[in-house]
Amino acid sequence: MKILYIDTSSSYLYSAIVEDDKLLSSIQNDYGQALSEVALPRIVEMFQKSSISPKDIDKIIVVNGPGSFTGIRIGITIAKVYAWSLNIPITTITSLEAMAISSKKETVHVPIINARRGYVYGAIYDKDYNIIFKPKHIKWEELKMELNKIDDYELISNDTFEEELNTKAYSPDFVKIISIYKDKECINPHAVNPDYLKRTEAEEKL
Amino acid sequence: MKDMYILGIESSCDETSASIVKNGTEEIATVISSQIDIHKNYGGVVPEIASRHHVKNITIVLEECLEKANMKMDDIDAIAVTYGPGLIGSLLIGLEAAKTLAFVHNKPLIPVHHIAGHIYANSLVQPLKFPLLAVVVSGGHTELVEMTDHYHFHKIGGTLDDAIGECYDKVARVIGLEYPGGPKVDKLSLEGKDTYKLPIPLQDDSYNFSFSGLKSAVINLAHNEEQRGEKIRKADLATSFQKVAVESITSKVKKAIEEKKIKNVIVAGGVAANNGLRTAMKELTEEMGVELSIPPMKYCTDNATMIAAAGFFAYQDGRVADLTLNSKSQDILK
Numbered sequence: 001m002k003i004l005y006i007d008t009s010s011s012y013l014y015s016a017i018v019e020d021d022k023l024l025s026s027i028q029n030d031y032g033q034a035l036s037e038v039a040l041p042r043i044v045e046m047f048q049k050s051s052i053s054p055k056d057i058d059k060i061i062v063v064n065g066p067g068s069f070t071g072i073r074i075g076i077t078i079a080k081v082y083a084w085s086l087n088i089p090i091t092t093i094t095s096l097e098a099m100a101i102s103s104k105k106e107t108v109h110v111p112i113i114n115a116r117r118g119y120v121y122g123a124i125y126d127k128d129y130n131i132i133f134k135p136k137h138i139k140w141e142e143l144k145m146e147l148n149k150i151d152d153y154e155l156i157s158n159d160t161f162e163e164e165l166n167t168k169a170y171s172p173d174f175v176k177i178i179s180i181y182k183d184k185e186c187i188n189p190h191a192v193n194p195d196y197l198k199r200t201e202a203e204e205k206l
Numbered sequence: 207m208k209d210m211y212i213l214g215i216e217s218s219c220d221e222t223s224a225s226i227v228k229n230g231t232e233e234i235a236t237v238i239s240s241q242i243d244i245h246k247n248y249g250g251v252v253p254e255i256a257s258r259h260h261v262k263n264i265t266i267v268l269e270e271c272l273e274k275a276n277m278k279m280d281d282i283d284a285i286a287v288t289y290g291p292g293l294i295g296s297l298l299i300g301l302e303a304a305k306t307l308a309f310v311h312n313k314p315l316i317p318v319h320h321i322a323g324h325i326y327a328n329s330l331v332q333p334l335k336f337p338l339l340a341v342v343v344s345g346g347h348t349e350l351v352e353m354t355d356h357y358h359f360h361k362i363g364g365t366l367d368d369a370i371g372e373c374y375d376k377v378a379r380v381i382g383l384e385y386p387g388g389p390k391v392d393k394l395s396l397e398g399k400d401t402y403k404l405p406i407p408l409q410d411d412s413y414n415f416s417f418s419g420l421k422s423a424v425i426n427l428a429h430n431e432e433q434r435g436e437k438i439r440k441a442d443l444a445t446s447f448q449k450v451a452v453e454s455i456t457s458k459v460k461k462a463i464e465e466k467k468i469k470n471v472i473v474a475g476g477v478a479a480n481n482g483l484r485t486a487m488k489e490l491t492e493e494m495g496v497e498l499s500i501p502p503m504k505y506c507t508d509n510a511t512m513i514a515a516a517g518f519f520a521y522q523d524g525r526v527a528d529l530t531l532n533s534k535s536q537d538i539l540k
Contacts, residue, residue, distance in 0.1 A: 036298055037532040040305045044529060054310040069254065070295055073261045077302040082310055084265040085279055190265050200254040206247060 001058045003178050004082075008039050008075035009067030009095040010113070010158065015043050016174035017050055017057075024050040026174055039074050057088055061181050064092040065195045066121035066135060067113055072194040084189035091184045092192055093177065096135045099156045100125040101180055102173040107152050108132070111170070112143070114159035121197055124150070129180070137198040212521070213271075213282045213307070214514025217300030218292025218320050219346070220245055220256045222263040223510035224271035226282070230518025231329055235275035236511045239263045242386070249385045250375075257295035264303050271510075279311045286316040286517025288323060289527075290534030291346070297533035305529050316517040317527040320508075321347060321539045322359065324474035326516035327505035335470040335497060339462050341455065343483065344475030345371030345388070350413050350458060351539060352466055357523040359539045362466070363413025363458060370451060371477045373417035377447050380428045381440045392480045395448040398441030402427060404450045406457075413458050420450060448482045456486045463494050472499045478506045 002024070007014040013035060016026035025046040031038050047054065062079035065072045083090035099111035106127050113121040115137055122143045124133035133146055140161065147153060157167040209228055216223040225236035241259050245251045272278065287304035290297055308315035324347075325340045340351040348365040368376075371388050378387020381394070404423050408416040424447055431438050462468060471491050477483060478500055491498035505512055 037530055041529045044309055074302055077261055077299050078306045080265050081303045081306040085307060086310055193262050202248050202252040202255060
């Protein structure tokens with residue numbers, strides 16, 4: 001079973017093709033502002049390198065947020081159009097859960113993404129990746145109060161924050177993420193949409 | 207020559223649209239999902255909200271279009287997409303969708319400039335005749351484009367500040383008409399008399415336009431009347447404004463017809479629906495003995511039909527993009 005994984009929720013492109021728990025090809029690179037331009041061509045190169053055609057994919061797993069609004073939409077659009085037009089099963093995972101799953105430490109996992117103005121996108125998972133605190137757009141000070149209740153945890157992030165935090169850098173463990181998600185229930189491609197966890201400023205002001 | 211079916215995708219502003227056009231001239235099926243009612247609440251298009259709706263709508267619109275045409279992706283020969291100009295986040299959705307379809311179905315990807323689309327909306331009605339002058343008027347554009355042949359664009363003039371449609375919407379706000387107010391100003395102008403004196407903008411030797419001065423003049427006039435405790439005569443203000451706005455376009459069009467020996471004038475873009483402009487252009491072209499073509503209303507607003515039509519002629523001109531094609535908020539038509 002060949003699975004395509006796509007995450008464009010930050011300035012990084014994280015993508016992989018995995019077959020039966022074996023990594024066939026992957027990319028992990030910071031493209032900054034150029035992400036929209038290069039995301040698809042880099043994914044195409046992965047197919048070429050592993051000599052498989054788009055029709056060979058059996059399932060797509062795409063990150064639906066939180067993170068960069070524009071970034072999330074790039075990956076979601078590619079994934080849902082791909083899945084819809086070739087009738088391929090598709091499912092979503094949050095960026096935060098992918099971060100937690102990729103951690104190797106036997107402890108509580110706290111993935112966080114800088115959402116600016118003192119806010120973060122954050123969630124709390126136990127050592128077996130079960131949700132303790134659902135992904136939320138939350139003031140860092142508030143999330144810290146939640147963390148005070150926990151003895152030992154690991155902060156995971158690739159961002160910098162106003163307050164200097166002892167974070168573990170995130171690098172996706174594609175095989176592990178996919179092995180956990182490969183049997184997850186699939187979604188109608190039309191319903192595969194970003195979960196921003198935050199309304200737009202215009203909606204907040206209205 | 208074998209028939210060519212092009213799937214067009216347009217998402218440059220607040221309409222998500224897909225269309226299939228045969229040989230650049232025959233519309234097979236079109237689907238447009240408009241967000242106008244959503245943005246009404248904000249008095250204009252909110253880019254982030256527009257992008258969020260595009261991503262939600264894109265596959266639904268594509269599916270409905272293929273169903274309407276009773277076709278499959280295998281029946282499509284190429285994908286044409288608006289790459290710019292427009293709202294960058296909005297453009298991206300259509301672009302990523304088009305790139306993905308081109309990849310997974312191994313079809314040529316044709317980049318289409320949004321204005322080229324508006325121009326080629328006319329080829330869905332009748333063949334373009336050259337030399338041609340395209341008068342592109344919309345909420346985001348006011349341009350005069352000279353064409354000597356298919357896909358040979360030469361922009362000879364454009365607005366130096368606001369687009370004409372933008373100016374209409376702002377005047378509508380002064381008069382107290384709800385967004386999008388442009389068409390309402392046009393309608394109201396039929397009821398009034400030209401009693402307010404407004405300056406005719408940019409009467410110079412160029413093919414350029416300027417609408418910010420006219421906009422300010424309307425705002426100031428309304429403000430001054432209010433200060434004096436007088437009520438503005440709304441219909442009269444609409445009539446006076448429309449007369450000046452239309453004249454500033456037709457005077458430059460007249461100059462271009464004379465100097466560029468134009469045979470065919472086409473009007474394209476959302477403001478092509480404006481009655482005042484349609485009438486004035488008709489009178490001018492009749493008087494000068496040139497052919498006028500204004501596409502029907504459904505092709506005036508943003509749609510993917512015109513993108514698929516333009517895509518055919520772009521393809522004939524050898525314009526094919528690879529998957530690194532990126533969206534551009536601004537780009538010169540060439």
